Amino acid sequence: AQRVTQPEKLLSVFKGAPVELKCNYSYSGSPELFWYVQYSRQRLQLLLRHISRESIKGFTADLNKGETSFHLKKPFAQEEDSAMYYCALRTGANNLFFGTGTRLTVIP
Amino acid sequence: SAVISQKPSRDICQRGTSLTIQCQVDSQVTMMFWYRQQPGQSLTLIATANQGSEATYESGFVIDKFPISRPNLTFSTLTVSNMSPEDSSIYLCSVRPSAVTDTQYFGPGTRLTVL
Numbered sequence A: 001a002q003r004v005t006q007p008e009k010l011l012s013v014f015k016g017a018p019v020e021l022k023c024n025y026s027y028s029g030s031p032e033l034f035w036y037v038q039y040s041r042q043r044l045q046l047l048l049r050h051i052s053r054e055s056i057k058g059f060t061a062d063l064n065k066g067e068t069s070f071h072l073k074k075p076f077a078q079e080e081d082s083a084m085y086y087c088a089l090r091t092g093a094n095n096l097f098f099g100t101g102t103r104l105t106v107i108p
Numbered sequence B: 001s002a003v004i005s006q007k008p009s010r011d012i013c014q015r016g017t018s019l020t021i022q023c024q025v026d027s028q029v030t031m032m033f034w035y036r037q038q039p040g041q042s043l044t045l046i047a048t049a050n051q052g053s054e055a056t057y058e059s060g061f062v063i064d065k066f067p068i069s070r071p072n073l074t075f076s077t078l079t080v081s082n083m084s085p086e087d088s089s090i091y092l093c094s095v096r097p098s099a100v101t102d103t104q105y106f107g108p109g110t111r112l113t114v115l
Helices: none
Strands: A003-005 A010-014 A019-021 A024-026 A032-038 A045-049 A072-074 A083-090 A096-098 A102-107 B004-007 B010-013 B019-025 B031-037 B043-049 B068-072 B075-080 B089-096 B110-114
Touching: A003 A083, A003 A096, A010 A019, A019 A102, A096 B043, B004 B089, B019 B031, B019 B089, B019 B110, B031 B075, B043 B068, B043 B075, B075 B089
Parallel strands: A010 A102, B010 B110
Antiparallel strands: A003 A024, A019 A072, A032 A045, A032 A083, A083 A096, A083 A102, B004 B019, B019 B075, B031 B043, B031 B089, B068 B075, B089 B110
16 A cells, blocks of 8 residues: 655754755555645645656755655755645555645744 | 635534535646545545546545535535534645646645534
């Protein structure tokens, strides 16, 4: 069965420090992985997807199939990065499985 | 992109009653989904709303409890029937504009409290 694990419920970093939000997945097929973000009082929105290998708002995430991980990284955290981050896995069907989320707080 | 609105934004209901949540999209979309986010937990897919046919429910969710309608490509409703306090959650509508796009858009959610 598929599963997405985000081990940290809460993560605090100082402004300017590097940040890494961890995500591990379990899926026997070929995974499609995403990071979604929810800023305060806003709706959930897509941050980035592994297939496009893009950098959005300074964030990157690399799919590591050997470690079954898709960690989200940013070299220098900004205050506006404070939000709830969800890692999500799409299986062959339409279903999007979400991790439990990590609340990132960037301390000024 | 797709802009999604949901009604109501929140409600407080009595045990045993039912509530219908509406989801309206500003453009025609191929796929519409309903998710539930219970307090302190992640999002869980309830069902895929199929236009013109019965919804496809995920394990643990049944039509009698969560009837869904999708009369056209821009609108869907989710009813939470015979509510109990365990149904207190945020219910989210989500859409995927076409099968070839992997981006999913989410509505603002409906916060339901059952007393």
